[in-house]
Amino acid sequence: MEHKNLIGHDGAVHEGLLNGHTGFLIDVACDAGRYSVVHPYEKLDPARVTDTPLSCPSCVAANSPAAAQPHRGRLAHGYAEDVLAKADSRGYVPAKDDEGLRLAFESLAVENPPHRCLYTLIREHLTDMLTDRALAAPEGVPQVLVPYKRYTGGEVQAPVGPGDRLMYYSAAGGYFQYVRVEALEESPAGVVVTVREKEWPPFTWSAHELGRRFSKLDRAPMPSGAAER
Numbered sequence: 001m002e003h004k005n006l007i008g009h010d011g012a013v014h015e016g017l018l019n020g021h022t023g024f025l026i027d028v029a030c031d032a033g034r035y036s037v038v039h040p041y042e043k044l045d046p047a048r049v050t051d052t053p054l055s056c057p058s059c060v061a062a063n064s065p066a067a068a069q070p071h072r073g074r075l076a077h078g079y080a081e082d083v084l085a086k087a088d089s090r091g092y093v094p095a096k097d098d099e100g101l102r103l104a105f106e107s108l109a110v111e112n113p114p115h116r117c118l119y120t121l122i123r124e125h126l127t128d129m130l131t132d133r134a135l136a137a138p139e140g141v142p143q144v145l146v147p148y149k150r151y152t153g154g155e156v157q158a159p160v161g162p163g164d165r166l167m168y169y170s171a172a173g174g175y176f177q178y179v180r181v182e183a184l185e186e187s188p189a190g191v192v193v194t195v196r197e198k199e200w201p202p203f204t205w206s207a208h209e210l211g212r213r214f215s216k217l218d219r220a221p222m223p224s225g226a227a228e229r
């Protein structure tokens with residue numbers, strides 16, 4: 001998540017909360033909403049980015065240490081941490097669409113679940129956390145990179161490690177085939193990656209072929225005590 005000072009339609013300087021990989025403006029720190037800075041279906045005009053200090057009283061108040069309400073970015077971050085921890089305890093990646101988030105707060109039994117308007121910020125924090133996890137380099141294995149397509153946009157090259165789930169490219173039919181990485185080994189011809197699909201016999205790919213055919217889905221945590229699927 002990126003924070004930038006932005007000049008709104010009203011001339012006031014608001015604190016903008018943006019997607020750090022695509023530059024998409026998600027929200028502003030006050031209640032004015034993103035349309036106080038961009039018009040619907042328009043991208044953020046770079047000319048609106050400014051070094052001028054915040055002048056919107058609500059955005060200033062939101063950043064004050066004595067603020068009555070926590071900053072909505074931090075509030076969303078806390079919710080995202082809870083959703084991820086819950087998903088980790090089950091051994092799955094969290095659903096990041098609106099319905100998935102709604103169900104997560106239901107199962108977390110949050111007393112005052114966040115309003116829908118906070119979902120895009122929560123989703124962005126979740127995506128950032130999952131990206132950090134996907135980019136963490138595994139120890140003791142040769143480096144092999146495959147694309148990782150962030151849920152809210154932006155693509156990075158992520159290192160592959162044992163336990164990772166990789167998705168076949170262009171599986172857009174609603175059925176997402178994935179494989180689990182079992183091992184990475186140096187060989188005279190380069191690095192060889194062993195993957196397994198379902199319970200079928202393992203298969204090996206060269207590092208180069210792997211990066212062409214697969215993208216990274218996640219590095220799913222292995223919950224202690226939970227049965228491995």
Ligand SMILES: [Zn+2]
Pocket residue numbers: 013014015028029030031032056057058059
């Ligand atoms: Zn504001």
